[in-house]
Every structure is written in structure tokens, then in C-alpha cells.
Amino acid sequence: MHKPEKESHAKTMKAMYMQIVSELRARILSGELTHGSRISTEFEIAQQYHVSRGTVRQALSELTREGLLERIQGSGTFVRSAALTHGSDMTISTQKNIGVILNQATDELNMKLLRGIEQSVKSRGYQVIFAYSEENEQLLARDIARLQLTTEGLIIFPLSNKSTDNAIARLKHVGFPFVLVDRYMTELDSDYVVSDNVGGGYRATEHLAILGHTRIGFAYSRAGGRQTTSVRDRWEGYRKALSEYQRPYDDSLLFADLLTGSEPDSARFDEILRRPDRPGAIFAVNDWVALEFIKAAARTGVRIPEDVALVGFDDLSYAELLSVPLTTVAQQGIAMGIQAGTLLINRIEKHVLGAAKHIVLPTQLIVRQSCGARLQVLSSPDEEHN
Template sequence: MNFNQVTIKDIARELGISPSTVSRALKDHPDISPETKRLVNELAEKLNYQPNVVALSLRSSKTNTIGVIIPEIVHFFFSTIISGIEDVAYSAGYNIIITQSNESLAREKSDLKALFNSRVDGMLMSISRETVDFEHIENILSKGMPIVFFDRIYDTPGSSKVIVDDKVGAKEATLHLIEQGCKRIAHLEGPPNLHISKQRLEGYREALSEAGLPFDESLVALCPKGTTEEGKLATEKLLSLKTKPDAIFASNDPAAMGAMQAIRQAGLKIPKDIAIVGFSNWQLSSLMEPPLSSVDQPGYEMGQEAARILIRHIELKSKKKPEPAPEVKLLKTRLIVRESSVKK
């Protein structure tokens, strides 16, 4: 017998009883004797019997499964989000299926379709950096699938979302550099189509304005992939300007780490010549030389909040209650000041 495909009929055949008796015994039906229940449950455990989730869902219209779409599993920030999602979901009796778009729109579309066809009760989603068209998401939303967006959001008024205050975080980081005496602060900008990139650029500009410093487009370098290599190349171009920047605020930590490489290779010192602040507080940030200042995002809390909101939507839907109003949860960031940005 193939134990990976054990069915109620297999258990019934082994015990010489009817499949309906096995089914009722597994459900602890009062009409079934304690001895029969004991025999059925012991054999089911021995054979590693698992209920057919698809068959059950067809009857109940609920699978107690949540789908998760993230850009990258290896990304430190997203891994902390997954931990938050799992803790809340499992405590509430839900399993999760995790997919990664790998920053590909095609993969994102495929993942969305696969999760929908797997009959998940709802989805948690952070869009890829390639996503500029949202027809595939609208198509799933139109079918009544609850989706809660987190971090990288599809900014539609009809869906719930959990985000950090990117604008305030970026503004705080830039003001910190200004307080250190920096006047030519460059910005390594993330993918321009993402809401988070727009908010971080806006926070940077707002800080400059409040301090009476001009916004100089030549000091904004695009890093659409946000990689270390991209940050290094962008910083090399900034260092070739007639008047070099005296500080850099990067939209993420890998880009900031690339900037540090370029500055050192140019024979300049951090933070004496150029101060640096990143965003996301990666686990390696504190291990850099010098340690990298960064804006910390509460990833674990973001995962928890997103899961809680989605489960509320799912439970109300399963009870045929009115659809809840969309929620927007805004989480605070925290600037972690380390040696890379403090001018002595």
C-alpha cells in the first residue's frame, strides 16, 4: 500500500468495515462504538492518513489555507515578515503556502493563478519591482478573493494594506545627515514604479526643503534593482560630479553597502568625507566597516498585522457577513544611528 495516498477506502478494507463507518469514526460520530473508533484512529495514524483537503474544501468552501506572494524569500526583511505571518496564521488554525515572484512580473502572475486554483481562502501579497500593470490582480479581486497587500502595495482603495511610514523614515534619515552638517546629500532611488520608492524620495525632498537646502536632480541616482553592484556603480557616477556629495541616503541597505565600496575605492573616508544612511536595517548592516546607519522597518509586526487583517476578512466572508471596510495599517520606522553617518 502506498502510504502517501491512503484513503478512507484503504482503512475500511484493512479493517473489513464500510468506508462510511470509517468516515463517521474519524469524525467521532456517536453512533460508532468506542472500540471501532479506536481501531480506525490507530490504523489511520499508523498509515499516516491525511484528509483530502480539496474534497473537504469542495464541501465546506473553506480550506483554512492562506497564500503568500513575496518578491524574495532570501531578503532579510521579507523573511521576518514571513515569520510574523506564520505565527498568526498557525495560531488561528491556518496553513500557509509561500511563493516568490523573484522580482518577475511573469512569475507573479503565475503564482497568483496557482494560489487561486489551489483554492486558498485569501492571499497576502507584496508586488514585484517589475509590476506596473495590475490587470492580473484586478482579475483575482473581481472573483471575490480577499487580498491584503503589504510593504510593496497595489494602491487600490478597495483592498486592505499594511505599510511602514516610508516618507517619515526617509525624512528622519535625511534630517539626521543634515544635523551632521551635510549639505550635498545624494539619494540612491529605488524602482520608481513602487510606492515605497516614491515615498522615500518624497521624504528626502521634504527634509531638504525644511532645512532650506535646494533639491538637485543630479544628486539623485536611480537604483531600480537595489543591488550592491548597482549602488556601487551609481555612487561612482556621483563621485565623478564636479562637486561631490558629502552624504548619501540610500533607499535600501544593499545599495548603501555598494556606495560604501565605491567611496573606499575612491580613497575617501566614511563618514568623514561622505556619511551614509541606508533603509531596512539588514542583518549585515551592523557588521559593516564602519557599521551602517539604517532605517529599521518592523517586518515581523507587518507580517502579523497583515495576517490578522486577512483572517478577519476570511472569517467574515465564510459566515456570510457583510464585507469589511478596507483597512490601512501604517507602522512606524526607527532610525538606527551607527558610525557610518556620525561626523566627529
């Protein structure tokens, strides 16, 4: 198993461990699992969540340390009759929860958001119950309805390619506190915390223009089209930089609907790089799209950055480990989670009132080898000898 695959597997297992802990904790605190009741066996829970018994054992041990469960040798695991949380004097009846509905269990940005959210809310006496929508509208609506019953408020990573959402709109209608994260909805004004995607898209494109590229492509995936605000805003930044640096905007240099992930459309990426009129540089909407171009370059004999310069977006952990280290725009995933958690609790506790708050966090261009900047420096004449 390659290192990125190992890291992805480890993060998935960590996510599942946290999900088991959060969901069992919520069932205990809500009274669904009554005091003294016996919970399912390790084997049954492992089957339910599709994880190893070791992962389940760790989750149950965590809940035992919290004082919510007790394990009786030869009998099983039971809900404690006088459960206390985290060694505090706060009883079950006063335990406060917030719900977090993220996008994908294996996505690195989602994990950073969750870390930030947990860091911010636990310090203020709240626990996190989370779920994943997996880009499924029905699943999102179901989780919103379920978590609305057991939490004080919600943090939601919206679905792709949506300008509004009925389930989220209902939360606003009834006044239930929620904060959107990473994306916002153009037809539904609400609290949100996002990255400066316009600025990040601008800086990525500006960098390529400064390096001398005149034909700069913009590539994005089927998973997130231009109705997805993060994608649309990066495209807006791309267009703004082209205009200010007097580069032509050409629809033929927009590469849309690309498949990435476990089943990428390899032939499509190869075809783009084999085009006789291919662009000299490509701004990929995220690092996953950029990775597919690097793999396609290896298949087609195209050199990055000598033949095509490449810039991504996200600065995922593998970006600097690729065969050609990736120039990319870094997001502050953990800080985004911290801000979202803080804003939500301030809404819940009435420290923030009135109009929707829009928090936009700065991004940063990280220059590595894939853009070709290093080549230009190395090929520049030594001015001291002129």
C-alpha cells in the same frame, strides 16, 4: 564564505525547506496526493528544488510529525490514509490555508514577513503555502491562479515599478480576500500593510540636515524605481525634509537606476564618489545600495563618514557589522507580517468588512557611525572647560 554570505545561504536553505513542506502539505490537503499514494524519492525532490537530500529529509520528517506522511522502511514514503494535522482533531477536509507570494527567496525582509505571517495565522488554525514572484509578472499571475484554488486568501508582495496589476485586480473584482504587504498599488485600492516610508525618508534626511549637510543626495536602484511605492514614499520624505530644513532640491543629486546584488555596477558607484561636486551626504533607499557605496568608498579612497555621510534603510542584519557600521532606518518586518496575516484572516472570517484598510507601521532611525554624528560629538568642544 563570509558571515553575511553564510547567513544568506542558511536563510535560503530554510526558505526552501519551508517551501517543500508547504507545497507538499498543500498537495496532500487538496487531495492531489491521494491517501496511500507513494511520493517522490528524496533524490527526486532534491533535484526538483535544487537542494540537498538533507533538506528534503528534514521536510519529510516535519510532514511525518504532522501526521500527513508515513515512512515505510524499504518501501518509501506514503500519504497517510487517516492524516491529521498538528495532532489536532481537524481532518484534511477542514484544513484551512492561506497563500503568501513574496518577492525574493533570499531577501531578509521577505523572511521576516513570512515569520510574522506564519506566527499570526497558525494561531488561528491556518497553514501557509508560499511562493516567490522573483519580480516576474507571468510567474506572479500563475501563482495567484494556482493558490486561489487551494487557499482562503492571499498575502502578496507586489512587483516593483507597477501602479496596478491585472492578476491582483481580478482578485478584487471577484471578491477574493487579499492583502498587499510592503508596497501598495496607486491605481488599485486594497487592503495593505506597509512601513511609514515617508516618515522614515524624512527622518533619515532630517538627521543629515541637522548634522549640517546642505547637499544631500538620494540614491535608489534599478530594481525599484519611483513607481515602486516604498521608493516613491521615501523620496517624498526626502523632499519634505529638504524643504523644511531649507536645503536645495537638486535633480543632479538623484542617483537612479543603480545596479546592486550579485552583479552591482561598481563603476557607477565609484564615479558618483569621485565626482568633484559629489554631495556631502547620501540617503540610500535601502541597505543594499548603502553597502555598495561603502564598498565603492574603500575602492576609491573616499572616507565614510569624513568625506561622505551615509544613511540607509531597512536595518538588515549585516548593517551593524560593516567596516563602517551603517546608520539606517529600521522597519518592523515581523510586525508587518503579523498585521498582514491578522487582517487577511479577519477579512476571511468577516470580522472586518467594508472599505479597504491601510495599515502603516512606524519606522525608527538607528544611528551608528556612517552618518558622522559620532565624529561631531567627539570634535565638539568640552563646554565645562570654556
